[in-house]
Amino acid sequence: MPVLTGLMVGTLVYGQDRYELNSGWKMRLAGEVKERGTAISADTYQLTGWKPAVVPGTVLGSMLENKEVPDPFWGMNNERIPDIYHTGRDYYTYWFAKDFKEGYPGGGRQVWLTFRGINYSCEIFLNGKKVNAEPFKGMFLRKSFNITRLLSKTGNNRLAVIVYPPDPVGNPNGGQGGDGIIARNVSHQYVAGWDWIRPIRDRNTGIWDKVYIERTGTVNIKDPHLVTRVPGKRLPEGTQSPAIIRMSAEVENTSDRVVEGVLQYVLEGNKISKKVSIAARRTVQVDLPGLNLKSPRLWWPAGYGPQNLYSTELQFIENGSVSDKEALSFGVREIQTDWNPLTRSKQILVNGQKIFIKGGNWIISDAMLRFSKERYDAEIRYHRDMNLNLIRIWGGALVERPEFYEACDRYGLLVLQDFWMSGDCNGRWLDPMKKEDQWTRRKYPDDHGLFLESAAEMIKMVRNHPSLAMWCGGNEIMPPDDILVPLRDSILPKLDGTRWFIDYSNSDEMSYNFIGGNGDGPYTIQPVSSFWEKRTWPFNSEVGSVGVGDYESLERFIPKENMKVPVPRPGQQPSEEADSVWTYHTYTGVGYEQSIEPYGKPDDIHDFAMKAQLVNYDQYRGLIEGFSSHMWDWYTGVIIWKTQNPWTAMRGQMYDYYLDPNACLYGLRAGSRPLNLMCNPVDGTVMLVNNGFKQHRDLMVVIKSFDMAGKEKLITQVFAYMEPSSVKKILSVKKELDEMGKDDGAFLLLQVLDKDQKVLCDNFYWFPDQNGKYSGLGKMKQAAVVTEVKTTGRGKIEVKLRNPSHSPVAFFNRISVLDQSTGKRILPSFFDDNYVSVVPGSEKTIRIDYPASSTIVPVVSVKGWNVAEQKIPVK
Structure with a gap:
């Protein structure tokens, strides 16, 4: 448990001190408990027969942890778990109890109990007393209670909470959100089932979000609000004109007397403060003077600039002591929108710049x-x-x-x-x-x-x-x-x-x-x-x-x-x-x-899953490239449904x-590069897309094709320049691809080089034969790829794939990091590229971050369409 410490100008600081109640919880089915919350929350009550509980978490999560139900994410196990619609709500109504130490404070200090989310309603008791005099229901409420007077003089405290499920729970009849009546609550709708998930049997009943104990002085700062304004149109580089910072907060006086003090924060050497007088037992809104922040380090979306973050601390000073403080992390940026009359849609601006x-x-x-x-x-x-x-x-x-x-x-x-x-x-x-x-x-x-x-x-x-x-x-x-x-x-x-x-x-x-x-x-x-030719919303x-x-x-x-x-x-x-x-x-x-x-x-399930990845890559690269090709004339944006699953x-x-x-991830990555060279599969037009704010000069566009044996043909190599946030057509390669690939299909390599001949973009396509079949892929000879692996830091690996000259393309290689003892992948691992192809006489380097462990020996696996699996231990 954290200790109340801290000094400021020689005076004891009663600043905010917060810790989570996130372990040591017990639970029991409410129907098995005859006593009331006043009795359960007394330290004399024995929690005999109570089971360990996961908090924050749900009833079903605790049951799974206690091995009372099978893993609902495996096979058909979810069907083996009783659904609340059929069992009734009592089946998933539970008491939760937690013992914790917190001394009875003095000198005007206050202790707060905060719940960041309970589903769906509850009654709360502490040391034999009820905490919430008013009903507490709704999944998305934060509630904070001043428990100072309820704390035990011994420092030993018992918290007891009975949690009731949503009402109604809805019939999981196979519809989107089941029969829909789950939405009569202010809670999750997906828990009754959707077309991407089966029903969650307890409807996520429980103390599902964090529980805190907080200590303050007489004055409590609540919900600071920080607003940043960035006038004008900015670029990520160079010295910035000032930005405007505005801070406000609610300030609560818990005492029976008038409190006078100063609300303040310090940012980049600037102290911003305001004298405040708060009547007894009152809460006031305080707006601090604005700050003109000189040379701000701006926050930008990914791909457009750095994600600079600032930190500061808002304090309330009373008689030279810090009564409360709140730490804040924030970025200086401004969001704007306007209407694009050509596309007939909103477009998003950050710091004055359009973001596709x-x-x-x-x-x-x-x-x-x-x-x-x-x-x-x-x-x-x-x-x-x-x-x-x-x-x-x-x-x-x-x-x-x-x-x-x-x-x-x-x-x-x-x-x-x-x-x-x-x-x-x-x-x-x-x-x-x-x-x-x-x-x-x-x-x-x-x-x-x-x-x-x-x-x-x-x-x-x-x-x-x-x-x-x-x-x-x-x-x-x-x-x-x-x-x-x-x-x-x-x-x-x-x-x-x-x-x-x-x-x-x-x-x-x-x-x-x-x-x-x-x-x-x-x-x-x-x-x-x-995706390229059919216009959508x-x-x-x-x-x-x-x-x-x-x-x-x-x-x-x-x-x-x-x-x-x-x-x-x-x-x-x-x-x-x-x-x-x-x-x-x-x-x-x-x-x-x-x-x-x-x-x-497909020959078998392995072959099916491998070929599915070819489809996945092509689908999502094609989707994002098709939208990007019509940036600002057809589209101002696209949001993919969807990028992740919670089941x-x-x-x-x-x-x-x-x-x-x-x-899917790497196809999308390839098609979404901030500077990208891409090919329209309909007419073979190669296009250059610049999502950034910079004008690019002296870019070298390189276009090559390869047949199934690895024979290379240079189609063109030409200089190009790009205006910011724009799309440019280079030329069509349809004729060359049709000629080379009519019998077996063909490969296309697109590259963009800078003035130092560094590769800025590398995009690799495969095309079918004249009958729409990838017949040549099945005839490809094995590529004798040479793989080198080296460690560049803890949890960091570089993998170099070298494909010899006079070899076919080493096509669609999946790199993985395995646990040597189990042969299973180490997750999550992050690759700067994957499902990569290496043309003859070239090499490709992939950088990997993985969760290093002293107990796991990592092995790099490389396996491709025509590359036999290699496993290389990481030294």
């Missing part, structure tokens, strides 16, 4: 709410590595946790944050799976006041993060007017006021729907040509494709007896017959067979639940 949005839709990190800073860091880093610059948080889940936003701040991912609505549950469409009619569902949730109270709490929780860029009323539907109007016109302007708010995710306000339909999609495998909030992992990924959740290749069903729907476990894990049953068939019928699903993911990337 390349985003991914995010559900939640873990369907059972097992969150960690480490997992958030890995997932957001993968999004940065895909060369994306935005994540949209889908409205059927939650306002993401501060730890998620901290990772987005570090890696430069803008965030579009939905509130808790969905067109599926909240009545946009006629749906026979729903229990209630559209007019009734349009009024969900039951308690509109709770929705607005929860929204205000979540806004205050995350509003200081530079990554937060936009608010959205809901997924594919706007909230009812008595939620929408106060949220838009009162709550957001008062509590934030700096970000764009759109009423719903595919609103005409964001992207004018001149095509018809729902304003987003499609969601299936497309001919790659369609100008700021598409949801468009995506497949995402099945490779064999190593599939075997993590599919039993061996179910590892079967889906069987094509020509002319039928669905067009593939898949194993029942595949179907349970949301294998789509459409698309892969038509896309894999040109590569040849072991088989669709819409760039990496699996276990954080193992598949080829």
Whole structure:
């Protein structure tokens, strides 16, 4: 437990001191406990028969940890777990208890108990007394209680909380959000099932987010708000003109006397302060004077500039002592939007510069709410590595946790944050799976006041993060007017006021729907040509494709007896017959067979999974390149549906639940480079795309083709220049590709070199023969790749692949880092490129970061289409 220490100008500091209650919890089924909370929370009450509990976490998470239920992410195990709809709510209603030490304070010091999230309602008791006099319900509320007078004089304290599930829980009947009535609560909608997940059996009941004990002096600082303004149009380089910093906070006086003091912070040597007088038992809003920050280090989205972050500490000084303090980390930046009349959609500006949005839709990190800073860091880093610059948080889940936003701040991912609505549950469409009619569902949730109270709490929780860029009323539907109007016109302007708010995710306000339909999609495998030639919505909030992992990924959740290749069903729907476990894990049953068939019928499940990666890579590279090719004339942005799964699903993911990337990630990475050279598969036009703010001069464009034997043909080598944020056509290579590849297909290598002949961009394509088959790939000879591995630091490896001259292309090589003792991949590992091809007479270096351990000996594996697997120990 932290110790209350600290000195300032020779005076004892009673500053904020906070620690989590995140271990040592016990739980018991409420129906097995006869006593009331006043008795349970007394230190004389024996917790005999109580089981260990995971807090923060859910009831189901604790049951899994206690081995009372099977892993619902494996095989058909989820079907073996009783669903709350059938058992009744009492089955998942539990008491939680925690003993902790905290001495009874003196000298005006205060102790606070804070819950950052309970699902769905609860009663709280401490040392024989009830803590929450008022009802505490709603999944997205933060609640803080002054427990100073309830603390034990001995320093030994017992906290007891009974947690009740949502009501109603909804029927998981296979619909989107089941029968829809889960949305009558202010909580997750996905827990009743969706087309990418099966139902979460306890509906995530529990103390699911952090619990804190906080110490302050007489005055408590609450919810500091920091706003940065960056006037004008800026560039990342050079000395910056001043930026404007504004700070405010609520300040609470817990005493029975008037308190006078100073609220202050120091930033870059500037002390900003204000004298404050607070009446007894009152809370006041304090606005500090503005600061003109000279030569600010600006925060930029990934790919556009650095993610500079500042830190400061807001303090309340009373009689020379710090009564309370709040640490803040923030970035100096300003978000703006304007309307592009050519595309008929909004465009996003950061620090005055247009940003072409390349985003991914995010559900939640873990369907059972097992969150960690480490997992958030890995997932957001993968999004940065895909060369994306935005994540949209889908409205059927939650306002993401501060730890998620901290990772987005570090890696430069803008965030579009939905509130808790969905067109599926909240009545946009006629749906026979729903229990209630559209007019009734349009009024969900039951308690509109709770929705607005929860929204205000979540806004205050995350509003200081530079990554937060936009608010959205809901997924594919706007909230009812008595939620929408106060949220838009009162709550957001008062509590934030700096970000764009759109009423719903595919609103005409964001992207004018001149095509018809729902304003987003499609969601299936497309001919790659369609991404280039078929115009869709100008700021598409949801468009995506497949995402099945490779064999190593599939075997993590599919039993061996179910590892079967889906069987094509020509002319039928669905067009593939898949194993029942595949179907349970949301294998789509459409698309892969038509896309894999040109590569040849799969020999077995290993071959299927390998060929699926070729499809994955091509799909997502084609998607993002097609949108990029029409930057600013057709489109201002695109958000992929979706980039991750919080469950072991088989669709819409760039990496699996276990954080193992598949080829989708690297195809997307290749197609999303800030400076990219790419080829339109329809007419063979090679195009140069510059997403950045810099003008590029003296770029060398190199275009080469290769046949299946490795014979090279230089098509052209030409200088080019690029204006900022623009697209330029270079030439068409269709004739050359048709001639070389008519019988067996061909390869195309596109490179961009700078004036020092350093490769800035390297894009490698494979094309079918004149019949649309990849016939030549099946005839390729083995490439004798030479692999060198060296350690460059703890957890850092360089892998060099060298392909000899007079060899065929070493095609589509997957690099992995394995545990020598188990042969399994070490996860998460990060590669600056993967699924790489090496042309004859050249080499390619891949840099890897992996979680080093003193107990694991890493081995690098290299395995390609025509490269036999090599395993090289890392020395």
